[in-house]
Amino acid sequence: MALQNTQFNAIMREYDRKQLHSQHQLEKRTEEIYGKIPRIEEINQRMVSASASKARALLKGESNDIRDLREEISELSLEKRTLLSIHGYPENYLDPQYECPLCKDSGYINGEKCSCFKKAAIALLYDQSNIQEILEKENFQTFSFDYYSDKIKDEVTGKTPLEHAQMAVRKSMEFIDHFQDLDGNLFIYGDTGVGKTFLSHCIAYDLIHKGYSVLYFSAYELFQLLADQTFSRDDENASYTMDSVCEADLLIIDDLGTELTNTFVKTQLFSILNERLIKKRSTIISTNYDIETFSNVYTTRIFSRIMQRFTLLNLIGQDIRVQKTLGGSNK
């Protein structure tokens, strides 16, 4: 996932901070141990000079010396660990303790980004996606079927709003459970206020907590951002945004149809959907349009991708925001 320079620097500064912290903690532990087990200070000093001699011997190619020094170092190390153990400390008490032992909090392993770097990048994006606070309120623990009537029946489907909601939640759960293996996509449609955004938040919450990267945009925001960057020739940021949008494990485009739907938007939308389908990354789209209007507004290419590759979820019922304002559910 490409990052802006400022974001990259922020992550690297955090690694510097972690390394300094672990160095500082190690110094404190060392001081403590030197006070209690003075022999360990001698051992450490001897190890330092033996390591220096070993380096010199390596340079000169003196293999007998190298062998002797290597043996001495391993004996000293064993003695140190034994002493620590006898005094009730963990054997590795005087080893540096890293948050990520894989890269020793450097972010890199042999020039390649460590998995913890990717996590940090996701966390940064998550922070910036601005939905953390909302997700604490809108997730499956707080989802309520009370707002979906079990009395009125939809003329077309013959099902009640409650049945629609139950089906949508069941499909969403399946989507989450098989996120890894099925690279599925969801198309959530229905009138304003029937809980489409809420449902997509529930899914985002669960997947973020399973460690997946989730990017959330309202369609308006997303295409405005892409247009601003493209037309101001801010190529670096435009390609960063596009990369993130195509790379995130889950992309949510909320309220499709609220953007200014022009040729630029249609082209961008198609390339995002197409790229993500090729990369087997999941997308959730929500829209107020019904299927027919949707097919009229967007291109055939977009419409057919969605019909073929997305699971359709239809929420119906009365505007939940209105129901809440009027007080309580309206079953």
Ligand SMILES: [Zn+2]
């Ligand atoms: Zn790491």
